[in-house]
Amino acid sequence: MDAVQDGRAARVVIVGGGFAGFEAARALRRSLPRERGVEIVLVNPTNYFLYLPLLPEVAAGVLDPRRIAIPLPAALPGVRLALGEVTQVRPDDHRVTYVDPEGHEHDLDYDRLVLAVGSVNKLLPVPGVAEHAHGFRGIPEALYLRDHIIRQIELAAAAHDPDERNERCTFVVVGAGYTGTEVAAQGALFARSVAARHAELRGQPIRWLLLDVADRVLPELDQRLSRTADQVLRKRGVEVLMSTSVDEATHDGVQLTNGEVVPTRTVVWCVGVRPDPLVERSGLATYKGRMVVDPTLAVPTCPDVFACGDAAAVPDLTRPGEVTAMTAQHASRQGKLAGRNVAASLGFGTMRAYRHHDLGFVVDLGGPDAAANPLRIPLSGIPAKAVTRGYHLLTLPGNRARTAVDWLLDAVAGRQSAQLGLVRSAAVPLESESPETPQARPQSSRSSTPVAS
Template sequence: MTRPRVVIVGAGFAGFRAARAATRRLRRTADVILLNPTDYFLYLPLLPQVAAGALEPRRVTVSLTDSLPGTRLVLGEARHIDLDTGAVHYRDPEGARGTLRYDRLVIAAGSVNKLLPVPGVAEYAHGFRGLPEALYLRDHVTRQIELAAGDEDRETRTARRTFVVVGAGYTGTEVAAHGQLATREQLRRHRPRHRAGPRWLLLDIAPRVLPELDERLSRTAARVLRGRGVEVRTGTSVREATLDGVLLSDGEFVPTRTLVWCVGVRPDPLVDSLGLPLEHGRLAVDPYLRIPGRPEVSACGDAAAVPDLDRPGGYAPMTAQHAWRQGRTAAQNVAASLGLGEARPHHHRDLGFVVDLGGAQAAADPLGVPLSGPLAGLVTRGYHLAALPANRARVGADWLLDAVLPRQTVQLGLVRSWSVPLESGSPELARIPDGTSPSASDPAPPTREERDEHP
């Protein structure tokens, strides 16, 4: 007899955990298939350190093939799910179409950049949701420092040394913290041309940084950032982005060549295309992570609005910690639906939050105990090492080398800006209409650097 097929869409925190748990539970009972655009799981919390050059890119990636033995990996991006026939239609990285039939489906498609209707942002801002974006930002920032060193115009040099980050949540705060340290070190190597240091601005419309955390952690992070010279501006956002700078909501125009967009995330567009009931833009699920009326379909992670049983009427936030545990629950309940074990509702207990501020600084509240300074830094890095599914020794070695050796600040030239669009954070193929494929001869839109070199 044909074995049941369990298809998992997405290999983020929820999808990766679901695939690993389902494979272990169903190894002799069902076939587990994982559909994902890349062959790796990305440990997103350490991405700001990749952009700053503290970690090598492969350190934050985990091979799906090596870490999920027994799981069949299919490279591709889900384009349509036919719930009535039980089929997932996808496109592979080269544009070919494929179909996966399923008996059980777990939707863990994750999230993409939240793009607000601010003029110029889609054209001039850099997103920060994937490895290509982090690598491009690292190259771009390095390029701006080097170009400024050779520029005779004072105003242009100042604009190149100015970096604006919008969104003071986890990602934006860490990008600004690590970026300021990295650029300060780069500028020292270019003296005497660079007598002034870098200028970093962290903006958020909220009244404080890290508004989702305890006020003590928020104050700690703001104090560390301001102590380094980062301009933290709360109650402020971007009214318009242009080629030469950003117009702030308070009317000030800031000349800059770097705008990093970290205002938050929204569920993958696949979620909206399913025609299923939504809560806050996410798929409505019951406490067992099942879609009401579709018991064969589950959802978890950023794609799902998971009820918080400890807060009636509330939903679990879109964080890695919640997604990781939801993936395990989804796998357990899928196995129960196939006769292995018992289905259980999802409960979550926060272990606390950690925010790495670069160097020895961090803000953390493990098990509700607020910490700051070097102790928080130690706890934060210990947490990440424990949470990483692989590469722990390599990450630890990179941190050790970064503490005793200067960083190698060179451009890698790996990614062009137009291949990591802010609206998706995925390869350019994601924006190509069905039935077409990218052409190597298609010209790329001009970058700021090309404008400056060829006026």
């Protein structure tokens, strides 16, 4: 297809501005000539790209939330932002429907479509979790959790009942993957720093528990890195309970699968994600909720539709018969390839297949601690911390200087603990969307942080 047909510019619509969508838009823009005759439209519920790997540092008061929110219009010049959530994809009509923040419905015709809608919370059928647990998928949830931790510590300081104090000073994190491990590691430091400012809590235990049905922390990683993270957590007093999860959650506690009842006012749900239901509602073939694509990321039965990231079941050419995992690492790289292949389908470049080689991961554990294995070299402590922060500064699309300044201020000046007065609302739900709930989530899974792209 020519980029210009019948006197009008071709339109490429990208749904989702997370790792996959952001990289697809950027790669497509760079792959097209200046006089390209192609309109690029990015549909996203927010006007920013969220750098998810640093979200736990926002919840722990290390980073200002604006550091990890990169404005899309500034980062993607030449790409038109359509602010809203896609509710319907109609491949037969070459059209998508989205609803803007004020509730107005809009239709967008397209010549090429890139589905990069990411994933939503995976909510297991555990009684009480949807009502009483906190999710951790975006800035509103991270800020709410930060406020909640401060509030519980300060309410505990004002309480006279020792049982109430213990409840408020106990924090349960469910899921020991990347997100849960970092939330527990960062949260334990943050809660301790807030409690230290209250003389009433001198000698009061600040209890953190990290649960997972797996047999070790960070089961996706090399055992040496898993062991490093486990040691750091236990050194900070985090109770690491493997092969354990939640049977029921209530307003003032959880019952664990090992029979223990833990009185608490805080349950953070970091169990995992599942593909956004919008993918299945498209009517195109799916595999375990993810769009079926070929190695070029195009839909075999609909070659003008591409999918990448958590939304796509991309064949893993390094492991025949399997599909790539739902990770930020894959999402970022697939997004780049999707952008280039869309350009190639319009006559600018050559289509290529997706082939990935793992170059390592980094996990920030707060304070001076981290775990990393760049180029398969396992690191811990200060060397791992240097690699981790250097990597994040390198891959952040913006705000690098401001992020480095926040890290410096955290090291020399401590953390601020002012409550922002946030309350739980529709902006911080845990309920996982059902197929009947039309909502596109832009963010890719925060299940890994790549070392190199």
